[in-house]
Amino acid sequence: MNHIILNAINPFVPIILIGVLIIITLILILAERLLGGGGDKVIRINKKKELPVQGDDTLLNVLTQNKIFIPSACGGKATCGFCKVRVLEGGGEMKPTEEPFMSKDEIERNVRLSCQVKVREDMDIAIPEGLLEAQEYVGEVVKVETLTYDIKLIRFKLIEPNKMEFKPGQYAQLKVPGLDVIRAYSIASDPKDTQNIELIVRLVPKGLATTFVHRAMLTGDKIILTGPYGDFYLREDSDRDMIMIAGGSGKAPIRSILYRLKDLGMPRKVKYFFGAKSKRDLYYSEEFEQLEKEFDNFEYIPALSEPLDEDDWQGEVGLITDVVDRMTDDLSEAEAYLCGSPGMIFACIKVLEKHDIKDENVLFDKFD
Ligand SMILES: Cc1cc2nc3c(=O)[nH]c(=O)nc-3n(C[C@H](O)[C@H](O)[C@H](O)COP(=O)(O)OP(=O)(O)OC[C@H]3O[C@@H](n4cnc5c(N)ncnc54)[C@H](O)[C@@H]3O)c2cc1C
Numbered sequence: 001m002n003h004i005i006l007n008a009i010n011p012f013v014p015i016i017l018i019g020v021l022i023i024i025t026l027i028l029i030l031a032e033r034l035l036g037g038g039g040d041k042v043i044r045i046n047k048k049k050e051l052p053v054q055g056d057d058t059l060l061n062v063l064t065q066n067k068i069f070i071p072s073a074c075g076g077k078a079t080c081g082f083c084k085v086r087v088l089e090g091g092g093e094m095k096p097t098e099e100p101f102m103s104k105d106e107i108e109r110n111v112r113l114s115c116q117v118k119v120r121e122d123m124d125i126a127i128p129e130g131l132l133e134a135q136e137y138v139g140e141v142v143k144v145e146t147l148t149y150d151i152k153l154i155r156f157k158l159i160e161p162n163k164m165e166f167k168p169g170q171y172a173q174l175k176v177p178g179l180d181v182i183r184a185y186s187i188a189s190d191p192k193d194t195q196n197i198e199l200i201v202r203l204v205p206k207g208l209a210t211t212f213v214h215r216a217m218l219t220g221d222k223i224i225l226t227g228p229y230g231d232f233y234l235r236e237d238s239d240r241d242m243i244m245i246a247g248g249s250g251k252a253p254i255r256s257i258l259y260r261l262k263d264l265g266m267p268r269k270v271k272y273f274f275g276a277k278s279k280r281d282l283y284y285s286e287e288f289e290q291l292e293k294e295f296d297n298f299e300y301i302p303a304l305s306e307p308l309d310e311d312d313w314q315g316e317v318g319l320i321t322d323v324v325d326r327m328t329d330d331l332s333e334a335e336a337y338l339c340g341s342p343g344m345i346f347a348c349i350k351v352l353e354k355h356d357i358k359d360e361n362v363l364f365d366k367f368d
């Protein structure tokens, strides 16, 4: 009896299965439509520009594909916090991966990590106008100069496009060839020279990008750079006295700012503190000493925290924060430019506050 029933049902089984599959597919297509997955979407930028895009990728990737280069130093892994944009409409709920990077104010202003937001529907976003000017460049390495045992200067001649306009103090991103690794480096060169970009790179032990730059990069290499980025740049509309503090490779953006101030005839009083461990960590001292000779308004104060006997060091000794503290008067009308590790910047801000600096007059670039 069973045998007879099975024989009777068997011919319909494949038809039923195909039917079920068709229904599931239709449900999935419907769900995709309702949830707004792939397909044509529009991203409105700053209420002006409308960007027709293919959805279902991250906002960061979709913008990059459309030549809008948002900074991103971790390749979209939600570990650098660089890729922030304001998402005014669309984009869904904030993910737990984004929360550690957001201040209360940023959450209220709908700031999101663009690498964590999927484009599933039309979106309305706001990004700083300056970012719309960032471009991708091919740069040829034309000089690799050893400045200290762990710091090198790299000079790139820009090939395509062949000019980058940047504000002194801003940074570029360098893509390590063959690896999904992008890192930020402050532009150390003269902003007048738009055809060449110089970066000062300190070797980080086991660091992916810096090991490449120090051990493998050669003149003639073609490297992808993006930029310019960042709001750490010389405020040219200000005439306040300036205090600059840098450590390690933090000299890079300050050097670019000083090129510009030199061109302007050093119109402001500048006191530049540079902190290093011992004499072997100092570099470009002659450049800054020369500037001191040229301009009464400019003072360069290198300080060593652990000078060696053989250094025969006659200059300032101590942690840079202590040196700044003892050589600084009232800063209530001054403007500060700080550049270096997050720890150094945090400690410097504390000292500057002791001397009455105003929060809004402190600019810094954390090399984290
Ligand atoms: C706006 C900005 C501007 C910057 N400008 C410069 C610049 O002009 N010159 C420059 O040399 N660097 C600069 N940096 C730092 C740079 O972007 C890289 O983070 C750094 O070079 C390390 O990259 P890496 O790939 O070699 O190391 P990674 O592979 O990223 O790191 C390897 C390991 O080292 C640790 N690490 C990372 N960075 C440091 C560090 N600085 N000191 C100690 N340990 C570290 C990491 O936690 C990790 O454990 C800047 C960073 C920012 C955000």
Ligand code: FES
Binding pocket: 071, 072, 073, 074, 075, 076, 077, 078, 079, 080, 081, 082, 083, 113, 114, 115, 116
């Ligand atoms: S790209 Fe690094 S957090 Fe988004």
